[in-house]
Amino acid sequence: MKSLNANIQQLIDQAKAKFGLEFYYLKRHSFHRYVNMFNETIYTLNMEWFPSHEAESEDDDLNPDGTAVIEVNLNTGQIESVIFVMDKTYAQHGVTFKRPYPAHIIQWIEQETGLIYGEHFHMHQEEKGELSFEEAIEGVQVTPSGSIEVKWNEHGQLMYFTQHGQFLAKTLLKAEEYTLSLDKLENLAKQQVQLFQWPSFEHNRIRSIYALEEIYVKNDGTGTLPFEIGREETHCIHMNEVMEWNESINNAFEKKEMDIQENISAEQAFSLEPSPDSFPISKKEQAECIKAVRTFLAQQYPKDTGKWVLKTLYREHGYIDAILKTNGQEGSGFMDKIKVFIDASSFEAVNYIDKKEMFQVCGILSPSQATSKISVSQTEAFEKLRERLELTPIYVYDEVQKQYVLCGKLDCHDGVDAESGEVVPLQDI
Structure with a gap:
């Protein structure tokens, strides 16, 4: 050798x-x-x-x-x-x-x-x-x-x-004939039209927009797959745990420096030693992560009990990442998201990214911005978007089946202003 x-x-x-x-x-x-x-x-x-x-x-x-x-x-x-x-x-x-x-x-x-x-x-x-x-x-x-x-x-x-990427679709393909059509998916499309809050920098306010949340619909009729497909989605653990606590913690949360650089030895590299990021998160580790997230929220957002839901956990760069979204996703839609970084050995939260806070720090969004009025119903918005819906065939990797399955990508490039009822291209918002 x-x-x-x-x-x-x-x-x-x-x-x-x-x-x-x-x-x-x-x-x-x-x-x-x-x-x-x-x-x-x-x-x-x-x-x-x-x-x-x-x-x-x-x-x-x-x-x-x-x-x-x-x-x-x-x-x-x-x-x-x-x-x-x-x-x-x-x-x-x-x-x-x-x-x-x-x-x-x-x-x-x-x-x-x-x-x-x-x-x-x-x-x-x-x-x-x-x-x-x-x-x-x-x-x-x-x-x-x-x-x-x-x-x-x-x-x-x-x-x-x-x-x-791996270029493995051809070898991991489940061949079938494409049978989907928009008229078959009307109910799903209507559900996917949701109200989002977008910061309008020109008018210094939060703009309410109805838009279709993209989704992959399986051709064989067995369900849907999330629009974003990657390690975070295919190897995350779905928790859906509402975060509640009775009393705040006195000491404030302090962000710690994170080290995501690894010193990889030649021995590790040539033996293709599995990365710790590839290991599953055990039930015991999941319970420790829930505790860590709850402690972090009680320190950083003491009045928010019941507001946040721990959606998913996954490993990345030697840490366990926890994704939090608001309960029922009310408020500012895509801006209401917190990512908490948990030390994988001590199970302590060491750092976090709050999407809304990030917008505020960058001066893009001020906490006092007013939200636009909602004068249009979800049903009215869907009717305005109905003729603009798109359904495109696409092969999507299904983690459960461990193969690429034929789907239809349900999408729409336009949205509806919830105040004026105007149809607007999403790229212009």
Whole structure:
């Protein structure tokens, strides 16, 4: 078996040869890890190659123009990303594309990734010196989707390459015929039209808007999946625990500094040791988290007993994150959300983010802003939006079935002002 040092050296030598880095030196390298949505721990080797003619910078964090930042996925051995800083390169005999560009670039991507164009990835956008690709199955979108982006300079030299996601939809697909239609989903669509409170910066008030909360509807009629699909959604534990207490706690809550940087050793990286973020949260740990959240609320929001609901718990960066929303989600809608960071060993709340507080601190929202009057009913709003609803086929990863299932994405790009009844594009709010 090769020594760890030999393994690292081999990857360094391969990167140097592949990307033509004869006039570069390896300034530093480090290991990183993350947990993907399939709960697999992915390790990467990150390398920063400095141009040889560059003098040592006084600012150690600053990468000079032309620096090559390369990341290798240790699970697959593939290049995950290459970035030449400020689109400048001193590479000799590196990756250079010949015309016609799309054809040769696609060929290089297939060679690098083992993926097949038209089968695993499809053209998403084409601009001068830039191509982006997304995962799709026979023209139908996929979520979460793998994506690839490539940029090159006027000489055809590679400036940027990144590959995100696993491109596993084709192998984890539950094939079926699409049968959904909007008329079948009218009741669900009506339920999804909800009242949201949006800060209006121009008029210094909170604007009440009816909008459709996007949702994925399963084609087989077995239910729905949440619009946001990622690790937070697929690996969270749904708690739905109303937070109540009888008396406030005298000592105020103090935010502590959080350390999310991990020092990953070569041994951990090459053995693909599972990250603590991939471990389940036990019943005992859940109970400790409930206590921690209750204590935090009693300290920070002593008068709010019964107002907040602990919705979900999930692991991230070595902490357990707790998501809180208001009971019944009254008030300011999407702004009423608190994220509490809990130390995974001591089970103490160490920090938090209050979305509404964040708006206020940034000067975007003042506590005294008046909420607009509501003159339009939810039923009236739905009638105004009915003809603007959209239903698009999409393959969505279902954590329960462990495969991608055919769904319809129920969406609407417009909303209704609850005071005036005017239909407004949501992007303009």
